[in-house]
Amino acid sequence: MTAKYAQPVAGVQEWTGLGVMCLATLFIAADAFVLMLALPHVAVGVAADGIEQLWIADIYGIVLGSLLITMGGLGDRIGRRRLFLVGAAGFGAASLIAAYATDPGTLIAARALLGMASAAVIPSTLGLIRTMFRDPKQMGVAFGIWASFYTIGAVLGLLVGGVLLANFWWGSVFLANVPAVVVVLALGSLVLPKNRDVDAGRPDWISSLLSLAAILPAVWGVKEASRDGWEPLPIAAIVVGVLLGVAFVRRQRALSRPLLDLSLFRNRSFSIPLLAMFIQAVLTGTVLLLLMLDFQLVQGLTPLQAGLSLAPGLVLSSLCAPVVGVLARRFRPAYLIACGEALVIAGLVLVIVAGTTSGPALFIAGFALWSAGGSPLLAVGMTLMVGSAPPERAGAASSMPQVSAELGNGIGVAVVGSVAVALYHAQMTDSLPPEVPAETAATASQSIANAAQASADLPPDLAQVVFSQAREAFTSSLQVVTGFTAVVLAGVIALIVSRLRHVRPLGQEEPAGQEESSPAADVTEELR
Template sequence: MTADDTPRKAGPREWIGLGALALATLAVSFDVFVLLLALPHLSTSLGAGATQQLWIVDIYGFMVGGFLITAGSLGDRIGRRRLLLIGAAGFGIASVLSAYATDPVMLIAARALLGVAGATLAPSTLALISTMFGDDRQRALAIGIWAGCFTAGAIIGPVAGAVLLESFWWGSVFLLAVPAMALLLLVVPFVVPESRNPDAGRLDLASVALSLAAVLPAVYGIKELVRYGWRPLPLVALVVGLAFGAVFVRRQRRLADPLLDLRLFANPTLTVTLVAALLYTMLTGTTLVFVTQYFQSVDGLSPLQSALGLIPGMAVSTVSMLVAPILARRFRPGHLIAGGLAVVVAGLLILTQADAASGSAPLVTGFAVWCLGGGPLLALGTHLIVGAAPPEKAGSASSLTQVSSEFGYSLGIATVGTLGVAVYRAQIEVPGAVPPAAATAARENIDGAVAAAGRVPAELGEQLLAAARDAFTTSLNSVAAVSAAVMAVVTVVALVRLRHTPPLGAQPEAAGPDAAGTAGDTADGSAEKAAAGQV
């Protein structure tokens, strides 16, 4: 690389712009976590039934998952900053509508709008970061800060939400995002340059419709199968989604300017890292569900105490995502990612040692360890995915990281989560004196066992709870063990397939076809990328 080819270092303007973009990340993270705190309050106030409560929670994720691919591609076409500003305005308006909803239907509609707006934020901010920071080292650090804001929001959001709920009405928690979006709208036009694909064609509306017809039924089907078991409607929805997905893929292959360029997946760095991120979300996200259930149903912690038990892991994750890009200046990102995943395996194995009498300490420790190990994958992996794509496809590549998270969690609950439920049902030994109705509820899940224990004599209830807690702990151990085994395989694959990725800022090696193909994806001429992407 010559002096003329050296990427321009980002200055104060770019770092201020990063701060503004981070506001969007924080706001989205706030919304996800504060809703769970506010749900009991708003359900009572609005008179929301059980089905309406499920839609209040789920509709946001449905819409985000459905519109991510479209949003990423749309940003490449009309401008990522423009799409971000539109999405931020929509997010702020939808937050206000959610806060002042007068009935469950209005709240569901407002959260649907919130999901559509939210789908524009992550791919737009990530794509803008990739073009603002031409220097490879600075870009990786900026992405680490961006990713760290998700976990920072997970720490700040519940605390701020709890304070608001103590002093104000339930809708106040939705207003947390409004100041952040207002500040973003004021600052971003002055410090963040516009970027787009100057040669992009018109948006293919048929592809947009096909992507929605594929994603929305598939996500709905998976969630409902997990929640209610093998029922006809969710199965039909899943099959319909897969069928439309096949049609969508065929159409993308024929179009000169597709909504999702499938040629991106021919890049080994992008594909390996994306699959690793998908499996990480799938396995650790599912395990976390069992961990939080253990906190409350086995160890008897309150929701607030359970949230506090996760804070050490969230804090460690934030630090890990900030430190990983700095370490990657001296060490190969592939080695850091693989080493981090080995630490994730160790954290999951710690969870296999928990029992019904051990308390939450092993789980808090295991969660913190796996969060420490996951930082390099989340920060450097995102950098590799975005850096492996051409600058004109930055929006589409950025959306892929979010799609993998959305589908990873749902697939994890549907597969590994189902395994955990099966283990629980096979292990629980309900005392013979428990009435049939209570016994049936106890065999369904541990929440049913806790409820059933309250409807029988105290001594019998304690026996039932002891059996349920033992069975659930065994299911948690099983989920953690399976997750650790799969993550061990992912560790080896990442080490082998990403081994040639050079340290950040280093020039690619000429170490054979595989090395050239991989290293060239991550240490290419970043100045050319920035020049092509910025307007």
């Protein structure tokens, strides 16, 4: 390449701007993980029952996933720096509301606002990196640094959250975001460039709101049914959600520039990895949330000890990513992903076995295995999806894994978490002795966090019986959900191997006379 066509090299301002955006990524990632750690304390602090605890946990991902693509389009239209700063300010304000919430409804609303703010920050960051780092090598380094802050943020969130919960009230884990937000706003307004796409179309708010309106009634219906049975109102809510989902799909088919390009799903190198990512997010996200509750309420770990228990798995996952990149050039993606998913299943089996033993060691080993095993699906699956999309749709393709992960986590906690709550409730209802007061029994049957609080008011011998039954019921529900997850992921392995075994290792040329042996060759292929 001659100097005439050389891309401009990023300087001090651009790298400082990257640091600002990494700080924003840090507190977003930390906030997502610290809630898992803080949920037992939050449940007591705002007197949330089992279903309300699920709303606190999952509303963030549902809102974030529903608005992510639209916010990216809004940033293109009004300016990425402006949207980034507005999103960061919104995140700080929502953190303040969450920190001082006194009831479940306020905290759920604050978590929804946090999801909306994160949906503004994340795509703005990606767009700014693309425009600030024009040199391909620098852009690759910048994206690598930015991505690493997700893992760093998760680990710091667990560690700092554990320290805060050990010394302050539960709201401190949200309040800790505010100083970082102030730094991001002060520096971001100075070093981030103003840029927008003059040809950007209008954001499709109708489609985004329609997708959110389809998900929320269905999620509400499932949760209420798990608590009160299949009454007419929950069933009606689920039906409304399905009908709105159908309306969303019909709108996407009718638009010339849809929010979700359904034609991408005709290509199996796009649709199969995306489906696998969604299923894994739905199931393992719920198991992880239950695992954090188990560490603290069953194993008796402090918040800091619980956070440290997950740190090895998160670090191992980040170390596996570059190794997977090397292996992907030698082995077919289907078999590499299948081996990774087999590790995930092995980790889940360890979690099941750990429920019958004492101590968290097997839980920690199980989480480390499944964290490492998930790396091939994320890394190779992302490459397959972007590589299989036409160039003009690469942006939409690259955003879908994150949308899938956020929605999958949110929906998984809602649906699978509701099943876990129902299993716990049923076992507690059948096992509590008759001498337990009816009001105490009803409270203890809502969740294990409620059982810990309710049993504190009972005589010591009876309190021990109630909480022992709660631990047993919770462990049983964790084992059932984890076992179901392992079985479904075995089906995912079969799906990936059967549908993607023709795809050659990444970067290898297609042999003469062979067809459909690379992701790019799948562009026109439809699912049979």
